[in-house]
Amino acid sequence: MRALNDIYIITRRQLLLLTRVPEVLIFSTIQPVMFVLLFRYVFGGSIETGQPGGYVQLLMPGIFVQTVAFTLAGTASGLAEDMKKGLIDRFRSLPISQSALVIGRTLGDSLLNIVVLAVMGIAGYLVGWRPTGGLSNVVLGFIFLLFFGYALSWVGVLVGLSAKDARVVQNVSFIVTFPLTFLSNAFAPTTGMPRALQYFAEWNPVSTMVAACRELFGLENQFGATAGSFPSEHPLTTSLIYMVVIMVIFIPLSVRKYRNYAD
Amino acid sequence: MKSVIAENLVKTYDKGTVRALDDLSLDVEEGTVLSVLGPNGAGKTTTVRILSTLMRPDSGNAQVAGIDVIKHPDKVREVIGLSGQYAAVDEILTGYDNLVMFGELYHLGKKQSVIRANELLERFSLTEAAKRPIKTYSGGMRRRLDLAASLIVKPKVLFLDEPTTGLDPRGRQEMWEVIQELVKGGVTLLLTTQYLEEADQLADEIAVIDTGKVIARGTSDALKKQVGGERLEVVVEQAHVAKTIEIVAAVSGQKPALDEGLRLISAPVSTGSAALFEVLKSLDTAGIHALDVGLKRPSLDDVFLSLTGHVAEEKSA
Numbered sequence: 416m417r418a419l420n421d422i423y424i425i426t427r428r429q430l431l432l433l434t435r436v437p438e439v440l441i442f443s444t445i446q447p448v449m450f451v452l453l454f455r456y457v458f459g460g461s462i463e464t465g466q467p468g469g470y471v472q473l474l475m476p477g478i479f480v481q482t483v484a485f486t487l488a489g490t491a492s493g494l495a496e497d498m499k500k501g502l503i504d505r506f507r508s509l510p511i512s513q514s515a516l517v518i519g520r521t522l523g524d525s526l527l528n529i530v531v532l533a534v535m536g537i538a539g540y541l542v543g544w545r546p547t548g549g550l551s552n553v554v555l556g557f558i559f560l561l562f563f564g565y566a567l568s569w570v571g572v573l574v575g576l577s578a579k580d581a582r583v584v585q586n587v588s589f590i591v592t593f594p595l596t597f598l599s600n601a602f603a604p605t606t607g608m609p610r611a612l613q614y615f616a617e618w619n620p621v622s623t624m625v626a627a628c629r630e631l632f633g634l635e636n637q638f639g640a641t642a643g644s645f646p647s648e649h650p651l652t653t654s655l656i657y658m659v660v661i662m663v664i665f666i667p668l669s670v671r672k673y674r675n676y677a678d
Numbered sequence: 679m680k681s682v683i684a685e686n687l688v689k690t691y692d693k694g695t696v697r698a699l700d701d702l703s704l705d706v707e708e709g710t711v712l713s714v715l716g717p718n719g720a721g722k723t724t725t726v727r728i729l730s731t732l733m734r735p736d737s738g739n740a741q742v743a744g745i746d747v748i749k750h751p752d753k754v755r756e757v758i759g760l761s762g763q764y765a766a767v768d769e770i771l772t773g774y775d776n777l778v779m780f781g782e783l784y785h786l787g788k789k790q791s792v793i794r795a796n797e798l799l800e801r802f803s804l805t806e807a808a809k810r811p812i813k814t815y816s817g818g819m820r821r822r823l824d825l826a827a828s829l830i831v832k833p834k835v836l837f838l839d840e841p842t843t844g845l846d847p848r849g850r851q852e853m854w855e856v857i858q859e860l861v862k863g864g865v866t867l868l869l870t871t872q873y874l875e876e877a878d879q880l881a882d883e884i885a886v887i888d889t890g891k892v893i894a895r896g897t898s899d900a901l902k903k904q905v906g907g908e909r910l911e912v913v914v915e916q917a918h919v920a921k922t923i924e925i926v927a928a929v930s931g932q933k934p935a936l937d938e939g940l941r942l943i944s945a946p947v948s949t950g951s952a953a954l955f956e957v958l959k960s961l962d963t964a965g966i967h968a969l970d971v972g973l974k975r976p977s978l979d980d981v982f983l984s985l986t987g988h989v990a991e992e993k994s995a
Contacts (some may be wrong), residue, residue, distance in 0.1 A: 417785060420782075420785070421783060424779060424782050424783055428768070428771070428779055431771060431775065432768070432770050432771070435770050435771065435811065436770055500764060500766065500768075500769065501762050501763070501764035501766035502766050502767070502768060504727075504732055504760070504762055504766055505760070505762070505766035505767070505780075505824075505827065506783075507731075507732055508730050508731065508732060508755060508758065508760040509755060509780070509783050509784065510752060510755040510756040510784065510785075511783050513752075675734075
């Protein structure tokens with residue numbers, strides 16, 4: 416019970432930080448909204464989808480996934496920042512559950528994602544996004560997105576705790592997340608890519624997530640690659656496996672890293 | 679009873695190439711203040727980090743308040759307070775928010791945490807700044823808040839790692855007053871510092887460490903005696919220098935040193951103020967007026983220099 420109390424307090428701190436520095440919240444939402452508008456109006460006109468409602472229907476799931484993927488960077492740089500200021504030492508010297516800090520951090524970052532996804536959803540609606548999968552499927556899609564962000568947040572914990580310098584963290588996280596989000600079916604068909612990249616894009620967890628969301632939002636997954644392959648036939652299952660695998664690997668690694676990080 | 683015991687601590691970094699602690703042993707008697715004094719890189723912070731459970735030693739044992747640090751770090755955390763080199767408080771949150779949060783993390787409950795936060799803010803003269811984010815605080819205020827955070831549950835043993843490093847003289851003075859107050863309240867304190875004056879001011883006992891080992895320990899007085907007793911110093915007019923050297927030599931029994939520029943004659947003496955009185959009497963008889971005269975006790979700087987062969991600080995801050 417004490418552990419739950421500790422986790423609650425740390426999570427609440429994350430949220431308190433957001434109310435004290437509203438810029439963080441504002442910029443975390445402006446960037447994805449900007450992406451929505453840019454892709455919708457810059458590329459939207461020139462990409463043929465044959466989809467009723469046009470490119471924006473395919474785009475929105477891509478941008479949602481990209482946004483939650485960036486949770487990795489947020490968690491990593493937040494932790495690195497705490498470490499630099501000696502706050503982690505303070506927390507580790509307290510008689511609290513030793514993983515409360517990292518669990519609270521990942522939960523807090525996921526709560527931020529709820530707000531960001533809500534704002535993006537509204538922005539998407541305003542520029543013509545109309546999911547047709549039915550309310551329960553749409554809600555399920557968003558739960559899926561949050562879950563994906565949460566899993567990646569644990570990768571961020573490891574990156575943040577491993578970094579020697581807080582400034583490096585942001586760069587490292589972007590180097591990981593940018594190729595993942597662009598070497599995927601998120602923004603354009605993968606069929607135009609060289610063969611090797613197509614293969615990568617097909618198995619890329621970002622692609623399977625995007626495909627899963629498109630399915631839940633009531634779309635044909637037109638940007639997927641080779642039909643008949645397991646990830647394109649079963650994007651939901653594949654994504655779920657990815658998330659579980661990520662968490663099974665990274666939660667123990669991160670918690671161990673946190674406990675021993677000074678040694 | 680010993681509140682802190684460290685035995686043969688060894689800690690290496692970078693795969694054994696850097697030996698931060700090299701068989702370090704020390705102990706602190708309950709209710710007393712031990713100052714661990716040493717230059718940067720001597721192993722002060724590593725010692726504190728091991729004793730406060732943040733880090734495990736490669737070998738050696740440590741106990742805090744009778745609890746084994748390596749076997750039961752969680753129990754040790756319940757009885758210690760730690761305030762580190764950096765003020766480890768959340769800059770964005772206010773002083774009040776920080777203290778309430780730490781109170782809740784100590785499982786005091788919301789109501790008690792609020793009461794305790796207000797008490798501590800009052801005690802450390804931070805009530806006015808309580809509702810401001812920490813980033814608006816001065817260096818001294820941050821350190822005081824950090825110290826307050828380490829006192830939320832009255833700790834049995836308090837660790838302060840270089841509590842005044844980087845503070846201006848006024849901030850340092852304020853911090854010293856706060857620490858002296860705490861010491862009067864009977865806390866067991868292990869304090870690291872690279873300021874010799876600070877160890878002298880605050881500690882009952884001093885452990886001088888260099889390259890990961892304790893190279894000397896004792897009270898400030900005992901360490902100073904170890905280096906040598908007092909020196910008598912006299913400054914006179916140029917015309918009287920020769921005669922004064924004779925007088926001082928007669929009292930000291932040793933050949934005095936002369937600083938020609940300052941016209942300062944000095945020699946070691948063993949009888950303290952009696953020697954001073956004798957010299958003054960002889961000078962008076964000879965009709966010499968001393969411009970300045972006094973007994974100088976060796977400073978901890980002298981102690982450090984004679985123990986290690988190098989000075990503790992590049993420059994005194």
